[in-house]
Amino acid sequence: MTMDALRSVATAPWVQTLALLCLCAAYLQSGVSKARDFAGAVAEMRSLGLVPAAPMAAATLVLQLGASALIVSGWYRWLGALALAGFTVLAALLADRFWSAPPGERQRVTHTFFEHWGLAGGFLLVAWYDLGGADA
Numbered sequence: 001m002t003m004d005a006l007r008s009v010a011t012a013p014w015v016q017t018l019a020l021l022c023l024c025a026a027y028l029q030s031g032v033s034k035a036r037d038f039a040g041a042v043a044e045m046r047s048l049g050l051v052p053a054a055p056m057a058a059a060t061l062v063l064q065l066g067a068s069a070l071i072v073s074g075w076y077r078w079l080g081a082l083a084l085a086g087f088t089v090l091a092a093l094l095a096d097r098f099w100s101a102p103p104g105e106r107q108r109v110t111h112t113f114f115e116h117w118g119l120a121g122g123f124l125l126v127a128w129y130d131l132g133g134a135d136a
Contacts, residue, residue: 017072020071020072020126021072023071023119023122023123023126024067024068024071024072024084026119027064027065027067027068027084028064028065028068030064031060031061031064031065031068032065034057034060034061034064035061035065038054038057038058038061041057041060041061042054042057044057045057045060048094048095049094050094060087063083063084063087064084064087066080067079067080067081067083067084067087068080068084070083071084071123071126077126077127077130078126078127078130078131079127081123081124081126081127081130082123082124082127084119084120084123085120085121085123085124085127086120088116088117088119088120088123089116089117089120091116092112092113092116092117092120096109096110096112096113096116097109097113098110098112098113
């Protein structure tokens with residue numbers, strides 16, 4: 001495959017849509033899951049020490065689905081990306097505390113913590129690009 005052919009395929013509009021869907025997949029799945037099992041979402045908030053748990057679960061659900069919709073649709077994409085970047089960092093700090101995990105879970109939790117930072121970086125790149133960073 002020539003460089004021009006590769007560039008043509010890699011920059012096709014559907015590739016951007018697919019990439020944004022992939023970036024948001026965990027948040028879309030989590031939001032839908034919370035909507036289908038709201039009692040479970042409330043229990044998850046309680047397990048993280050977040051109170052009041054029901055409003056926190058509702059806010060998380062709305063943020064995950066709403067920000068993902070902004071990102072995929074392109075309407076205020078930068079805002080959705082910044083919202084999910086901030087949410088992801090906070091969630092990692094709350095839920096993936098590898099420094100206090102039991103030794104048997106420490107490696108898994110450490111990987112999850114840094115995977116979340118990778119997602120936050122991806123969202124920051126989306127916001128950077130949409131706000132004109134690629135032109136700088």
